[in-house]
Amino acid sequence: MKKTFSYLWPLTKKYNSSYNGKLEVTWINGRKVLDSSNANYSYGALQEVLDRGISEVRADRAAPVLLLGLGGGSAISLLRNKFKYYGKITAVELDPAIVEIAKTEFNIEAHQPLELLCEDAEAFVATAQEQFGFIIVDLFLDLKVPSQFFSETFWKNVGGLLLPGAKILFNAGINEAHQEQIDYLLKNGTLGIHFQKKEYVYGSNTLLLGEKS
Template sequence: MSILKKYISYLNVIPERIYQSTYNGILEINWLNGKKILDTKNTNYSYGNLGKVLQKGLKSVTTDFRSEETSVLILGLGGGDVVKQLRNNFKSHASITAVEIDPVIIEIALKEFDIIPNSKLEIINNDANLFLKYTKERYNLIIVDLFNDVTIPDFVFQTEFIKSVYNVLDLNGSIIFNTLIISDVHKVRNKKFVENLKLYFSVQEFPNLYGHNHLIITKKVK
């Protein structure tokens, strides 16, 4: 991208490329405020406000996710924003496993944002719900950021999913749930979800982050 376009992006969103996804519809690579970002039709997926939400979550987690002995599970890779935050902003040396159902999203993370798998980063093209049911691994930190545009899969709010993440989380481990409230239906849904989470975890909430994001942080203490 030219330097001129980069500076213009501080005034207006500058479109660069469009991808078509079966799961997420149109995915846009744009420039905003001098940064390349990933957007869907209706929301930012990576490197915009979403990145600020995830950064808030990581700052609020008490579980140590910086050590080489730590294992992190990311459910919903997006453009890999949280991977870069862990490595660059928080200097984490943890082993990271990222599970993403959309192969186009994985392609974007690799080609557009230089998220490269290595000995400390494994990217798995799979359904997060199925992955949790069959994995034998245990994790110190789990980040649940599962969206199709502005829709969160229903299974995320079900007791079965809560039990699944509980079972693969180490004692004293934490989970960051990134959710969205844009209607009264979502408000009721999230209230029930938090009540259910409290049966298994200690819970901390950050509602109305950068608009409609509702961040929920849990810790496994029993």
């Protein structure tokens, strides 16, 4: 019934988060989306951006996947349902409110094999032992990517988690944001990662497509 009404009038449920402030889950045009105050976090415009990035990366569908930044889990839905990735997915999300929303509103636990970790992505990549064939980095607070996720230390740690031939998709910013930090990553030859930049994906986002060098 809610899905039917959503074609006539959006239906919204509000959540409070200590990290992301006000969050909203809205039924609109027959599907749910997750939004912060100013940005789509899952299943709206962001899903289209990630869809484009995943289609261009073409990672090994059997290899384990690491997702840094869960949102409502739209990246996981794309990996499983559209692109037919079938290896284990490990999703790391700092905000317990978002983890709970992903479970209860978007049924993310249906996409097994899946491990959900409520912890800091920066700390996770510094200590993780497992290696991955595809790493997606989608770490926003509202409209911004926190500065630590452009640091050399963070990306060297990410590089250390890559299997031979592994691929990376980094949702690196919206519009002109973070261009200096993005250029630094593109020019840095010490990370063990070779990046290519895709600008204005769906008119807004900058994606970095990477592979182990």
